[in-house]
Amino acid sequence: MQLTAIHENCSGCRTCLMACGLARFKEVNPSRAVLRINGLFPAPGVYRIDLCDQCGACADACPVEAITETDGVYTIDADLCTECLLCVEACPHGVMFIHPAETVPSKCNICGACAEACPRGAIVLTDESEKARAV
Amino acid sequence: MTLYGYAGQILRVDLSGPAIKKETLDPDLAENYIGGRGFVARMLWDEIPPGTEPFAPENMVVVATGPLTGHYLPGSGKTHFGTKSPASGGYGDGNMGGHFGPALKYAGYDAMVLTGKAGRPSYLVIDDDRVEIRDAASLWGKGAIQTEVALKKELGEDFEICTIGPAAENLVRYACISHDFGRQCGRTGIGTVWGSKNLKAVAVRGRKPLPVYDFDAAMEAGKRAYGDIYKKPGFTGWTPEGTAGITNFVNQVGAFPTRNFQTSWAAHHEQINGKKILERLKITDKGCFCCPIPCGKYGKVETARGTVYVEGPEFETIALFGGNCVLQTIEEVAWANQVCDELGLDTISGGAVAGFAIECFEKGLLTEEDFGQPVRFGDLDSVLHILGLIARREKIGDVLAEGVARAARTIGKGAEALAVHVKGLEWTGYECRNAPGMMLAYLTADVGAHHNRAWVLGKDVTGTDADVHALIEAGGSGERMAKSAVRGKARGVIDSQHLRPMFDVLGTCRLQMMELGFEVAHYEELSALITGRKRTWDELIAVSEKIWHLTRAFSAREIDGFGRKMDMPPPRLCREAILDGPNQGHFITEDEVNIMLDEYYAARGWNEDGIPTTATLERVGLDDVARNLNPHQPQ
Incomplete structure (x- = not known):
């Protein structure tokens, strides 16, 4: 599975951030979300959706191998994490976060809540096999 | 005690x-006034010393959210x-x-109360x-949008920022508060009061959770609410053009303010409507x-002037600049919009004052010397020149900055x-010269001539x-309309005056309901699940009535001297006939207005001068207000 951003559909409403907070953390707290919407205003006047594409840069940066991949999804083992935050620095999309309420960084596990909640189809959850067929 | 739905604190x-x-947020305030507009109304009544001047440090600005603000539902x-x-x-307000608002709540505050005056720009x-x-x-002297750019750069993307522009700094009475590169709290000069307090901006970042009474059920109800919105014909039909989509309808029914309200129909409306925004302007x-x-x-x-970026124009800006100042193209309207946004001027009052100024010039009440150049309707240069004079309070702009009522008294003649x-x-x-219900709505709106109520x-x-x-979808016929009867309008206006502001109390947007027909039952359900306080919609509306x-x-x-005379329409709308269009020849006389006001006051439980009676105030639970307002009436 993969999350794909269709930036031109985004209206900046941030319902995706709300949904991420609800699904991942059971909180009404969009600051928890492990994706970001950046408004590029006044010019060029567009939104940019930053999503985790499971590139693995975080795992490469982790000095204690606390981030591992299973079925294409990278997850953090909180017990192994030493809170060095090298993964946060390494994330090329700026979507690994250390929230003030946590000591361990948070990252996307492709649950798809953001895609399901987006009113405009700006985030799409696609199956790799579907993508392969489309190609 | 957890107040579910709320952040739980007020910042002063x-x-x-x-x-x-x-x-700590007073649970009685939450129970009796719910939030948003309710908090604003009660705090202003309780805390502003009677007789305070608007620009005195003792005046306060309340910034309040509602219990549904920042929660998972459409338009929170x-x-x-x-x-x-x-x-x-x-x-x-x-x-x-x-x-x-959501950011303020996530930071931990349901409301923020601003008082005093900073010793220097802050x-x-x-x-x-x-x-x-x-x-x-x-930042002082910078445009409202440029100030947001500067603060975003300094503080980061995840701060939400409200700013004022030069108009508010110079105490133009209709300066707005700007946010998110094109959203405004536009009306009643609240931005001006920030200016009087030397307050240039407020930036907020919030990262705390909001408490929810029944989390799982509220999430399911929220999901259903979005699902039901998606099924409304307006979801795909209304959204593309937004508020500008109503331009043609308003013109076709002869209600489009044109040429400083001399008439109510504009021949060029197809050049300044929602379709033109999509064709000529829209990026996202x-x-x-x-x-x-x-x-x-x-x-x-x-x-040819260059390129600017702007959010809008919304319908109101189209009406006041496209109709009232007769700007000819959507680009011209959008340009005036952007200039207002940067100056920090309300586009509604800005367009109204510009139209008034141009007509004063045309009729010889103001001169070329007053403006420094001739001005005329339909000319963007004239409009921009006037807006600049107003924001800087230069030449006649110093008078126009006071708004049309005060400016007219100063100009005389x-x-x-x-x-x-x-x-x-x-x-x-x-x-409204042939829309008596809407006329009554404007006359009795608590803030002055505003359609929001x-x-x-x-x-x-x-x-x-x-x-x-x-x-x-149905559209207006564009054909000649018969004169409307004025009797029997009060109940519909009162119902609308309770319904629309209810959303300002809950902290949500009314457009889902007003524009698309999204059912109010959703708010009843969501409010109960989020706050744990069950109230029927009628019970919620009763709070709106009290407010x-x-x-x-x-x-x-x-x-x-407050009273009926302050609910009377301006002379133009009750003495002059509409010049052309579907309502040509119509107007509502002062006698007819008095018939409407008589019906309205009686239905409200106000005396014949429009003052709430002691009995009415006590009926809605405002006994203390009754004692203060009507000290000589029997208790």
């Missing part, structure tokens, strides 16, 4: 001290602002979309628990927090006949309660 900032105080991004209005001298930074006042010397839809039907249209305006306002607040985008134009024209999308009496009482307390 005395800019004179400066002193910052956090207090609203913030309500209130103050003693520099426009009317009475109750003033305004509502803003965007993302500021801005306020709220970062969860950390609250500080910073020096704004480098721009949505407020959690909104599935973004009315914001963000675009690029390319003209009969200028009052050209000033279209109620209680000192300029009229908005619906011309009640909108019954559709009912006036069609006799039905159809939602706006349905009205737009209406309270805001009326505030204005009655604060404005000398």
